[in-house]
Amino acid sequence: xxxxxxxxxxxxxxxxxxxxxxxxxxxxxxxxxxxxxxxxxxxxxxxxxxxxxxxxxxxxxxxxxxxxxxxxxxxxxxxxxxxxxxxxxxxxxxxxxxxxxxxxxxxxxxxxxxxxxxxxxxxxxxxxxxxxxxxxxxxxxxxxxxxxxxxxxxxxxxxxxxxxxxxxxxxxxxxxxxxxxxxxxxxxxxxxxxxxxxxxxxxxxxxxxxxxxxxxxxxxxxxxxxxxxxxxxxxxxxxxxxxxxxxxxxxxxxxxxxxxxxxxxxxxxxxxxxxxxxxxxxxxxxxxxxxxxxxxxxxxxxxxxxxxxxxxxxxxxxxxxxxxxxxxxxxxxxxxxxxxxxxxxxxxxxxxxxxxxxxxxxxxxxxxxxxxxxxxxxxx
Amino acid sequence: xxxxxxxxxxxxxxxxxxxxxxxxxxxxxxxxxxxxxxxxxxxxxxxxxxxxxxxxxxxxxxxxxxxxxxxxxxxxxxxxxxxxxxxxxxxxxxxxxxxxxxxxxxxxxxxxxxxxxxxxxxxxxxxxxxxxxxxxxxxxxxxxxxxxxxxxxxxxxxxxxxxxxxxxxxxxxxxxxxxxxxxxxxxxxxxxxxxxxxxxxxxxxxxxxxxxxxxxxxxxxxxxxxxxxxxxxxxxxxxxxxxxxxxxxxxxxxxxxxxxxxxxxxxxxxxxxxxxxxxxxxxxxxxxxxxxxxxxxxxxxxxxxxxxxxxxxxxxxxxxxxxxxxxxxxxxxxxxxxxxxxxxxxxxxxxxxxxxxxxxxxxxxxxxxxxxx
Numbered sequence: 001x002x003x004x005x006x007x008x009x010x011x012x013x014x015x016x017x018x019x020x021x022x023x024x025x026x027x028x029x030x031x032x033x034x035x036x037x038x039x040x041x042x043x044x045x046x047x048x049x050x051x052x053x054x055x056x057x058x059x060x061x062x063x064x065x066x067x068x069x070x071x072x073x074x075x076x077x078x079x080x081x082x083x084x085x086x087x088x089x090x091x092x093x094x095x096x097x098x099x100x101x102x103x104x105x106x107x108x109x110x111x112x113x114x115x116x117x118x119x120x121x122x123x124x125x126x127x128x129x130x131x132x133x134x135x136x137x138x139x140x141x142x143x144x145x146x147x148x149x150x151x152x153x154x155x156x157x158x159x160x161x162x163x164x165x166x167x168x169x170x171x172x173x174x175x176x177x178x179x180x181x182x183x184x185x186x187x188x189x190x191x192x193x194x195x196x197x198x199x200x201x202x203x204x205x206x207x208x209x210x211x212x213x214x215x216x217x218x219x220x221x222x223x224x225x226x227x228x229x230x231x232x233x234x235x236x237x238x239x240x241x242x243x244x245x246x247x248x249x250x251x252x253x254x255x256x257x258x259x260x261x262x263x264x265x266x267x268x269x270x271x272x273x274x275x276x277x278x279x280x281x282x283x284x285x286x287x288x289x290x291x292x293x294x295x296x297x298x299x300x301x302x303x304x305x306x307x308x309x310x311x312x313x314x315x316x317x318x319x320x321x322x323x324x325x326x327x328x329x330x331x332x333x334x335x336x337x338x339x340x341x342x343x344x345x346x347x348x349x350x351x352x353x354x355x356x357x358x359x360x361x362x363x364x365x366x367x368x369x370x371x372x373x374x375x376x377x378x379x380x
Numbered sequence: 381x382x383x384x385x386x387x388x389x390x391x392x393x394x395x396x397x398x399x400x401x402x403x404x405x406x407x408x409x410x411x412x413x414x415x416x417x418x419x420x421x422x423x424x425x426x427x428x429x430x431x432x433x434x435x436x437x438x439x440x441x442x443x444x445x446x447x448x449x450x451x452x453x454x455x456x457x458x459x460x461x462x463x464x465x466x467x468x469x470x471x472x473x474x475x476x477x478x479x480x481x482x483x484x485x486x487x488x489x490x491x492x493x494x495x496x497x498x499x500x501x502x503x504x505x506x507x508x509x510x511x512x513x514x515x516x517x518x519x520x521x522x523x524x525x526x527x528x529x530x531x532x533x534x535x536x537x538x539x540x541x542x543x544x545x546x547x548x549x550x551x552x553x554x555x556x557x558x559x560x561x562x563x564x565x566x567x568x569x570x571x572x573x574x575x576x577x578x579x580x581x582x583x584x585x586x587x588x589x590x591x592x593x594x595x596x597x598x599x600x601x602x603x604x605x606x607x608x609x610x611x612x613x614x615x616x617x618x619x620x621x622x623x624x625x626x627x628x629x630x631x632x633x634x635x636x637x638x639x640x641x642x643x644x645x646x647x648x649x650x651x652x653x654x655x656x657x658x659x660x661x662x663x664x665x666x667x668x669x670x671x672x673x674x675x676x677x678x679x680x681x682x683x684x685x686x687x688x689x690x691x692x693x694x695x696x697x698x699x700x701x702x703x704x705x706x707x708x709x710x711x712x713x714x715x716x717x718x719x720x721x722x723x724x725x726x727x728x729x730x731x732x733x734x735x736x737x738x739x740x741x742x743x744x745x746x747x748x749x750x751x752x753x
Contacts, residue, residue, distance in 0.1 A: 002667060003660070003663055003664035003667045003668065004667050004668055004671045004673070262749060262751075265751060266750070266751065266752060273752075274752050276751040276752050277751070277752050277753065279742075282741065282742065282745035282749075282751050283738070283741040283742075283745070285745060285749055285751060286684075286740075286741040286742075286744035286745045286748075286749065287741065289681070289744060289748065289749060290681040290684060290685055290744070293661065293681055294654075294657040294658070294661055294681070294685065295657070297657055297658075297660035297661040297663075297664050298656070298657045298660060300660065300664065301656070301657075301660035301663075316656070318653075319653045319656050319657065322653055323653070323657055368646075371646055371649045371650065371653070372646075372649075374649055374652075374653065375638070375639075375645055375646075375648070375649050376638075378625075378652070380622075380625045380628070380638065380639050380645065380648070
């Protein structure tokens with residue numbers, strides 16, 4: 001157990017912070033949105049991130065990665081979060097690469113992981129369905145045996161970076177009924193295959209996702225990732241890890257929103273004094289600070305559990321996600337309120353954090369969903 | 381001494397005025413002989429002289445064997461460390477060995493009826509007279525004053541100086557002539573809080589800690605020790621499983637599955653998650669301190685959040701008890717339920733004692749966030 005950052009971790013955080021400052025700004029995020037950029041992020045920045053070793057960070061060295069852990073990943077994700085960077089870490093590094101790492105065959109690993117780590121291959125995970133809210137086990141998409149392979153049919157939604165992914169992992173039901181934990185299998189498909197319709201959508205936080213329609217998409221046995229029928233458990237493991245990365249990103253974003261607000265409290269004058277002199281605002285700022293520090297502890301505790309592969313890690317993922325969802329929303333809501341009228345304008349950046357807070361809360365399960373999950377995991 | 385502690389009453393606070401069972405006294409004596417009631421204090425003052433690493437081994441071994449600590453109290457957590465850091469050689473020789481042996485129970489004379497959150501406005505006066513100070517005034521919320529042998533206190537020695545500048549930190553023998561103690565009954569029934577009155581009490585000049593009129597900085601140094609002691613308060617081992625879930629099973633739903641009331645289930649989850657976050661924050665603070673980093677800003681939130689969380693926990697226990705929370709006395713009233721209700725009433729003081737929650741938030745806003753005055 002260590003909540004004290006190592007020398008290497010501090011250096012990594014510093015490097016990531018410098019990188020975000022030199023390559024990006026909230027102005028760039030705004031321009032990506034306003035220009036309706038087709039990609040929604042910068043492929044040049046993505047390539048540089050791969051060269052720095054961040055894209056393949058979690059992968060073993062044999063697979064072209066840097067063999068680092070989640071506490072290390074936190075150093076990078078937090079800084080990316082500060083800059084609201086939309087580059088596809090969540091989809092490719094956390095969902096896609098983890099799926100192949102945890103479930104993939106030798107051949108799949110060799111084919112995909114080094115290319116992912118080099119930044120050449122984007123991989124998305126299509127697990128959510130319109131009727132399932134946040135539950136990864138609600139799968140109506142079907143895979144039926146057909147010849148020597150399978151035929152996939154169904155609809156997926158909110159596929160992060162699905163609009164640019166070179167490969168898409170799809171969860172499909174191979175047996176059982178709609179919300180069964182058992183009977184789900186993961187398939188890896190190429191979006192260019194016949195019958196795949198990828199529809200680009202922009203979300204409230206101006207990040208890009210896809211809704212995907214699968215109309216009798218033919219795949220063979222080699223497309224299966226992980227144990228057939230047992231994709232539900234694989235999905236849980238993937239989503240736990242992706243949530244860890246998302247939490248670190250949220251921590252960075254909430255910290256940036258808070259710092260922006262704190263600066264405003266110190267400089268904005270009303271009634272002849274800085275508004276930060278008012279106790280009504282001071283106390284709320286102190287409570288917000290407390291929530292952010294507790295969220296930071298929760299994220300660190302979770303990362304340690306994941307890095308040490310402790311049995312209670314999944315429950316701690318839920319603790320961290322609840323903490324980060326609540327604290328980020330509070331930071332964003334208070335940020336807008338304390339900025340007053342200017343905080344409601346599109347011209348001011350604080351609104352970007354509010355929108356990201358909402359979207360991040362709803363990604364991989366909101367706070368209420370994770371509290372229910374925690375109670376189930378803990379047996380009450 | 382392997383029996384688990386059941387309540388505050390099982391703790392040994394030491395002192396000459398309190399009676400303890402023979403086994404408790406014997407355990408205290410055995411531990412004190414080795415200096416293990418204060419393992420890291422220097423041997424020349426009766427302490428254990430252990431390095432931090434070796435003291436940790438001792439604590440771990442005691443925990444493994446399920447042994448109770450032999451001695452508790454502010455003497456070990458606050459005034460002892462303060463005297464070792466700020467006291468004169470004579471003060472150390474006089475008080476530290478006695479603290480190690482558990483012979484002196486100490487109490488803290490800070491708050492006054494007119495000086496609560498605004499502590500620096502205290503009015504208890506100490507006027508120099510030859511080799512003594514003559515003390516007049518009143519302290520309130522002096523925990524265990526009726527059982528204490530000594531008190532450390534703040535008194536005004538220069539009424540003309542600015543609020544914080546005319547205060548002196550004094551050590552006072554509770555047997556001194558002119559000291560009167562009156563216990564205060566709280567909303568939960570009895571309590572260990574007292575009022576203490578001083579009428580022309582003589583305190584020798586040698587009992588001043590630090591400089592005359594320099595007591596405010598001593599008080600602040602003491603706060604640092606208090607903060608680390610508060611950290612320890614929330615580490616509650618619960619080997620028998622979560623009592624909240626056990627209570628919900630007893631009073632709401634005896635099944636082994638999902639707790640039937642979804643609102644109670646959700647509230648239990650919120651408390652458990654918040655407890656976990658607080659535990660992680662405590663570990664973070666402790667590890668950073670051990671690594672030689674200054675107490676990080678995260679340590680300033682512990683008192684505020686720990687108090688508020690315990691109060692929410694007690695509120696939830698009342699909700700789970702439902703109508704069973706109401707009994708106070710009489711036949712058929714379950715004493716365990718009365719105890720829980722009294723704990724809830726007692727918990728309302730958590731956000732008041734040791735600096736109110738509002739004062740804690742002021743401190744965070746000023747010292748950590750740098751918000752303007």
